[in-house]
Amino acid sequence: MVSLAGLGGPSLVAAVVFAIAALALATTGALRDRPAIAAGARRALISSFGFVALATLSLLTALGSHDFSLDYVARYSSRSLEGAYTFAALWGGMEGSLLFWTLLLTGFGSLAITRARSRDPRFGGWATAVLAGIATFFLVLLVGPATPFAELSPVPADGSGLNPLLQSPGMLIHPPLLYSGFVGFSIPFAFAMAGLLSGRLDDTWFTSTRRWTLFSWSALSIGIVLGGAWAYTELGWGGYWAWDPVENASFMPWLTATAFLHSVVIQEKRRMLKVWNVTLILLTYVLAVFGTFLTRSGILSSIHTFTEGPIGKWFLPFLALMLIGGLATIVARLDRLRSENRFDALVSRESAFLANNVLFVAAAFAVLWGTIYPIVAEVTSGVRLSVGPPFFNSVFVPIALAILLLTGIGPLISWRRMSRGAFTRVVRAPIGAGIVTVAGLAVFGVDSVGTLTAFGLCAFTAVAVIGEFVRGGRVYRMRGENWFDALVSTVSRNRRRYGGYVVHLGIVLIVIGLAGAAFKSERHALLERGGSMRIGDYTLTYEDRIQRETSEKQINVVDIGVSRGGEELTTLSPQRNFHFAQGQPQSEVAIRTTPAEDLYVVVTSIDPDGAAAIRAFVNPLTWWIWVGAGVMLGGIAILLSSPVPVAVTGRVRREVREPAVAVR
Amino acid sequence: MRKLAGAFAALSIALMAPVAHAAPQDVANDISMHVMSPFCPGVTLHDCPTENAAELRERIVVMVEDGFTRGQIIEFIENEYGVATRATPDPGGAGIIVWLLPGIAALGGAAVAWHFARRWARVPARPEGYDPDAHITASDRRRLDAELRRFQGET
Numbered sequence: 052m053v054s055l056a057g058l059g060g061p062s063l064v065a066a067v068v069f070a071i072a073a074l075a076l077a078t079t080g081a082l083r084d085r086p087a088i089a090a091g092a093r094r095a096l097i098s099s100f101g102f103v104a105l106a107t108l109s110l111l112t113a114l115g116s117h118d119f120s121l122d123y124v125a126r127y128s129s130r131s132l133e134g135a136y137t138f139a140a141l142w143g144g145m146e147g148s149l150l151f152w153t154l155l156l157t158g159f160g161s162l163a164i165t166r167a168r169s170r171d172p173r174f175g176g177w178a179t180a181v182l183a184g185i186a187t188f189f190l191v192l193l194v195g196p197a198t199p200f201a202e203l204s205p206v207p208a209d210g211s212g213l214n215p216l217l218q219s220p221g222m223l224i225h226p227p228l229l230y231s232g233f234v235g236f237s238i239p240f241a242f243a244m245a246g247l248l249s250g251r252l253d254d255t256w257f258t259s260t261r262r263w264t265l266f267s268w269s270a271l272s273i274g275i276v277l278g279g280a281w282a283y284t285e286l287g288w289g290g291y292w293a294w295d296p297v298e299n300a301s302f303m304p305w306l307t308a309t310a311f312l313h314s315v316v317i318q319e320k321r322r323m324l325k326v327w328n329v330t331l332i333l334l335t336y337v338l339a340v341f342g343t344f345l346t347r348s349g350i351l352s353s354i355h356t357f358t359e360g361p362i363g364k365w366f367l368p369f370l371a372l373m374l375i376g377g378l379a380t381i382v383a384r385l386d387r388l389r390s391e392n393r394f395d396a397l398v399s400r401e402s403a404f405l406a407n408n409v410l411f412v413a414a415a416f417a418v419l420w421g422t423i424y425p426i427v428a429e430v431t432s433g434v435r436l437s438v439g440p441p442f443f444n445s446v447f448v449p450i451a452l453a454i455l456l457l458t459g460i461g462p463l464i465s466w467r468r469m470s471r472g473a474f475t476r477v478v479r480a481p482i483g484a485g486i487v488t489v490a491g492l493a494v495f496g497v498d499s500v501g502t503l504t505a506f507g508l509c510a511f512t513a514v515a516v517i518g519e520f521v522r523g524g525r526v527y528r529m530r531g532e533n534w535f536d537a538l539v540s541t542v543s544r545n546r547r548r549y550g551g552y553v554v555h556l557g558i559v560l561i562v563i564g565l566a567g568a569a570f571k572s573e574r575h576a577l578l579e580r581g582g583s584m585r586i587g588d589y590t591l592t593y594e595d596r597i598q599r600e601t602s603e604k605q606i607n608v609v610d611i612g613v614s615r616g617g618e619e620l621t622t623l624s625p626q627r628n629f630h631f632a633q634g635q636p637q638s639e640v641a642i643r644t645t646p647a648e649d650l651y652v653v654v655t656s657i658d659p660d661g662a663a664a665i666r667a668f669v670n671p672l673t674w675w676i677w678v679g680a681g682v683m684l685g686g687i688a689i690l691l692s693s694p695v696p697v698a699v700t701g702r703v704r705r706e707v708r709e710p711a712v713a714v715r
Numbered sequence: 716m717r718k719l720a721g722a723f724a725a726l727s728i729a730l731m732a733p734v735a736h737a738a739p740q741d742v743a744n745d746i747s748m749h750v751m752s753p754f755c756p757g758v759t760l761h762d763c764p765t766e767n768a769a770e771l772r773e774r775i776v777v778m779v780e781d782g783f784t785r786g787q788i789i790e791f792i793e794n795e796y797g798v799a800t801r802a803t804p805d806p807g808g809a810g811i812i813v814w815l816l817p818g819i820a821a822l823g824g825a826a827v828a829w830h831f832a833r834r835w836a837r838v839p840a841r842p843e844g845y846d847p848d849a850h851i852t853a854s855d856r857r858r859l860d861a862e863l864r865r866f867q868g869e870t
Contacts, residue, residue, distance in 0.1 A: 286762070287764045288758075288761065288762040288764055293757075293759070295758060296757055394832055397832060405832055408828070409821070409825050409828045410821070412824060413821035413825075416820045416821075420813070421813070424813050435798075435799045436799060436801070436804055436810075437802055438802075438804065439803060440759055441749050442804070446817045446818075529866070572741070573740070573741075575740070575773075655769045
C-alpha cells in the first residue's frame with residue numbers, strides 16, 4: 052500500500068500535467084473566444100492546485116513522521132526539532148519553499164479565476180493562461196531539479212535538523228507572509244496581461260484585482276517588518292536591516308508595488324497613466340521572481356544561504372520571457388492605452404503622485420543597482436567587490452526623505468488644481484511643526500543634518516496627515532456629532548482614503564524609530580562573574596550563569612543585573628547555546644524595551660573559565676518601529692475593508708458624460 | 716565628473732553620519748560598519764554574529780587605541796582578507812558608476828515625468844460657447860451654494 056508520503060512525487064507529476072493542460076486550453080479558449088474551453092482550463096488549474104495540495108500534505112506528513120528516507124526531510128528536520136518547527140521546515144529549504152510557493156500560486160490563481168469567471172471569457176482565458184504558464188514553470192522545477200521527494204539511501208537514523216537561526220517564532224510567519232506577497236502579485240500581473248492580450252483595456256484588470264494587490268502589498272509589508280523584528284531579536288547584532296541581497300529582494304517589489312498603489316488611483320480617477328500602471332505591475336512581479344532567483348541561485352553572498360540551490364539558471368530564461376514578453380505586449384497595445392484626460396495644472400495631487408512614483412521607482416532602481424553591482428563588477432573586471440550598507444544608506448536615505456516629504460504634501464493638494472493661496476494656507480501648520488521640531492532638537496544638541504531633516508519631515512508629515520482627519524471630522528461636527536463620532540464617520544465613509552492616511556502615519560512612526568538609530572551606542576566587554584560594564588546611563592553586572600542541556604542543545608543562561616543611577620531596574624537573561632546536531636553555537640538576545648530606548652544585551656562567547664563576552668547596545672526609539680508597524684496594520688485593515696470600485700467601461704463613461712442622451 | 720561623484724558620496728555619507736564620538740570603541744564600531752565581514756556572507760563586520768568577527772572587532776579597537784587611522788585599519792583588513800571586504804566601491808575609477816547611476820536615473824526619471832506633466836497640463840482650448848456648468852440644474856446650483864455658505868460659516 053502506498054503511504055501518504057509516497058504520493059508526493061506522483062502528485063507533482065499530475066499537477067504539472069494539469070497545469071500544462073490549463074495553459075493549452077486557456078490559450079485556445081481565449082484565441083477562439085470559446086467560453087466552454089476557457090471553463091475547462093479553469094477546472095484544469097483547480098485540479099493542478101488539488102494535486103499540489105496533496106504533494107504538500109505528503110511532505111508535511113513525511114516531516115511529521117520523521118521519514119528520513121526523503122533527502123529533504125533528513126536535511127531540514129530532526130527527531131529533536133520542536134513542534135511547529137517540524138512543519139515550518141516545509142519552507143526551511145529550497146525545494147520545500149518552492150513547493151509552498153507553487154501551492155500558494157495555484158491556490159490564489161484558482162480562487163482569482165473562479166471569482167472572475169463571469170467576466171469576458173477571452174479576458175478570463177488569458178488570465179488563466181498566464182497563471183497556468185507560471186505554475187507550469189515552478190512545477191517543472193519541482194518534478195525535476197528541485198524535487199522535495201528525492202529519496203536517500205541508506206536511510207539515516209536522524210536528520211540534520213533546521214538551522215538554529217530558523218528556530219524562532221518568526222520562522223512560522225515571516226516566510227509565509229513574504230511568499231504570499233510575492234505570489235499574490237501574480238494575480239494583478241496575470242490580469243493586467245489578460246487585459247492587454249484580450250484587448251479589454253478598461254478598468255477591469257485593476258478593479259477586479261484591487262483586493263489581491265492590497266493583500267499582496269500588505270503581506271509583503273508585514274513580512275518585511277517581521278523579518279526586521281526577527282533579525283533584531285534573533286541575530287544579536289542590535290539591528291533590524293542589513294541591506295542583505297535577500298532583504299533587498301523583498302524590498303524592491305515592495306517599492307514598485309507601493310508606486311503602483313498610488314498611480315493606479317490616478318488611472319481610476321482621471322483615466323491617465325495606463326501604460327505606466329501596467330509597466331509597474333509587470334516590474335513588480337518580475338522583481339518578485341527576481342528576488343526568488345537571487346535567494347536560490349547563490350549568485351550573491353547572503354546570510355540567507357539556507358535556501359540556495361542549483362536552480363538559478365532556470366530562472367534567467369523565465370525572467371527574460373516575462374520581462375520581454377510583457378513589455379512587447381504593452382508596446383503592441385500602446386495606441387489603446389492613451390490617457391483620456393490631461394493634468395489641469397502642474398500643482399495638483401496628480402503631479403504629487405507622479406513625483407512620488409518617480410521617487411519610488413528611483414529608490415527601487417538604486418536598491419537593484421547596488422544589489423547586482425557585485426555581479427556586474429565581477430563579469431566586467433573579474434574582481435569580486437561588495438556593495439554594503441554605507442552605499443545603500445547614502446543613496447537610498449535621501450530618496451526616502453523626499454518620499455516622506457511628498458507623503459506630507461500629497462494629502463494637502465487637491466485633485467486637478469489648487470490655487471497658491473489655498474496651498475499656502477494648508478501647508479502653514481505642517482511647515483511650522485517641522486521648523487519647531489528641528490529647532491527643538493538643535494537646542495538639545497542634535498547636530499546631524501540627516502537626523503534633523505528626518506525628524507523635521509516626520510513632524511511635517513504627521514501634522515499634514517492629522518490635519519486631514521481634522522478637516523474631514525469638521526464636516527461631521529457640523530452635523531452635531533462629537534469629535535470621536537465625527538472621526539469614526541470620516542474614516543468609515545471613505546475607508547480607502549483614510550485607511551491610506553493611517554498607513555502613512557504608521558510610516559512616520561517607523562521613520563521616527565529608524566532615525567533614532569543615529570543616537571545608538573554600543574559597548575562590549577569580557578566580564579568575570581561579579582564584573583560590571585557601563586553603557587550610557589546603565590550599569591550591567593554579570594550575576595550568574597545557569598547551564599542545562601536538552602536533547603537538542605546545551606543552554607547557557609547568563610543573568611545580567613541592570614541598574615541606573617544606583618537603582619536596580621531588572622535582570623536580563625541572554626543565552627549562549629550550543630546546538631548538537633549542527634555543531635553550531637547561537638546567541639539568544641535579551642532586551643529591555645521602553646518607548647524611549649531599548650537596552651539590548653547579547654553574549655557573544657563564554658570562556659572555559661566562565662567569563663562571558665557581553666555586547667550591549669542602547670537603541671533609542673526602536674520601539675516606535677514596531678508601534679508604527681502596528682498602526683500600518685490598522686490602516687491596512689481599514690483599506691482592505693473598503694468596498695471594491697466597480698469597473699467602469701467605456702460605455703458607462705460615455706453614459707455618465709452624456710446623461711441627457713442616455714436618459715432619452 | 717569623478718570629483719562630482721566623490722563629492723556626492725562624501726556629502727551623502729556626511730549627511731547621514733551619526734553624531735561623532737571619540738571613544739575607541741565607538742570609532743571601532745563605526746569602522747566595522749564600513750567593512751564587509753570576511754566570515755558572514757553579505758553583512759558588515761559589525762553585524763556578523765560569529766566569534767571570528769568578534770575577535771576582529773576587538774582587534775580593531777586595539778588598533779584604534781594604538782593610534783592607527785581609520786584608513787590604515789580599513790587598508791589592513793583589505794590586505795588581510797581581500798578587496799571584497801570594502802563595503803563601498805571606490806568613487807574613483809570604475810566605481811564612479813555605482814555612485815552616479817542611481818542619481819542619473821532619478822534625475823532622468825524626474826525629467827521624463829516633468830516633460831509629460833507639462834505636456835498633459837497644456838489644456839486644449841475650450842470650444843466656443845462651452846459652458847462647464849451647463850449640466851447643473853438651477854436647483855442643484857442653489858443647494859450647492861447654500862451648502863458652501865454653511866460650510867464656510869462653520870469653518
